[in-house]
Amino acid sequence: MMIEPLDFSKYRSIVALTGAGISVASGLRPFRGPGGLWNEVDVLAYATAEALKQDPFKVWRFFASLRQQLKYAEPNAAHYALAKLESHMENHQNFTLITQNVDGLHQRAMSKNVIEMHGNLKRIRCQYKKCRLKPYEDDHFSLESLPTCNLCGSPLRFDIVLFGEHIQMDIQREIKKSLRSCNLFMAIGTSREVYPAAGFVRVARSYGAKTIAINVEPIESATSDFHEVYLGKAEEVLPEFLNQTLHSSGSQVAA
C-alpha cells in the first residue's frame, strides 16, 4: 500500500487513539471484526457491571484467562512505531496516546504519555468501592477461585472498566483536554462501536484537528468523520507511515 507521507513536525499536538486491533499482531484477539471474541462469547455475560454483580467468579475467570495470555504477548511493530513517533517530538510538540486496551503493551514498547481509559488487567482491586485497598499489581492470581479482599472480605476484581461502569473523572478530564488542543488525531485498530472513545474523533475534529483512521477493515461512518482512512494492518501501515514521513522531513531516524 502506498502511503502519502505525513509531516508530523507540522502538528503541535498529536493524539493517537488505539483499540484492540493494534494488539492483534501480538497474538491477542480483538473483540469485534474477524476473529473477534464477542463473536463467540456473549459480552453481556462477561464484560458488564451487571455480570460482575450476578457472577463475579465467572467474570474473574474470563479476564484472568485473558490476563494469562498477556504473559506470552510482546509489543509489535505498531506499538513500537507509536513509541518512536513520541520520541521524535520536538520541544514545542506533545503527543498523547489514549488506549482502550487493557494489555499494557504500549508501555512495554516504551510509550510514555499513555492514558489507559479502560484500565489495565495487570492491576487487581477490591469490588467494594469504599474499601481502602489500593489497586495493586499481582502476577500470582488464581483461575480456579475468586480471591477476596484482605481488608473487607469482598471479592476482588481486575482494575478495568466494564460496560455500564464509568471512566474515572480525572481520566475523562485529561482526555477532554488533549482532544481540545490536538491538531492531529489518529484512530488505530478500533471498531468505533464503543463510546465514549468512538466519539473522540468528532470532538477533535470540531476543535480543528486533522483526523486519520487506520484499520484493517472499512468502518462504516468513518468516511464522514475522518479526513483520511488507511485500510491495512496497523503493524504494517504505521511503521511505513513513520519511515516515509521521518525520512521525507529529513529527520534522522534510528532504526
Ligand code: OAD
Ligand atoms: P474492537 O475489537 O471492537 O475493534 C478492533 C478493530 O481493529 C476492528 O475494527 C478490526 O477490524 C481491527 N483490526 C483487527 N486487526 C487489525 C490490525 N492488525 N490492524 C489494524 N486494525 C485491525 O476493539 P476496540 O475498538 O478496542 O472493552 O473495542 C473497544 C472496547 O470494546 C474494548 O476496549 C473492550 C471491548 O469490549 C474493554 O475491555 C473494557
Ligand code: ZN
Ligand atoms: Zn476490600
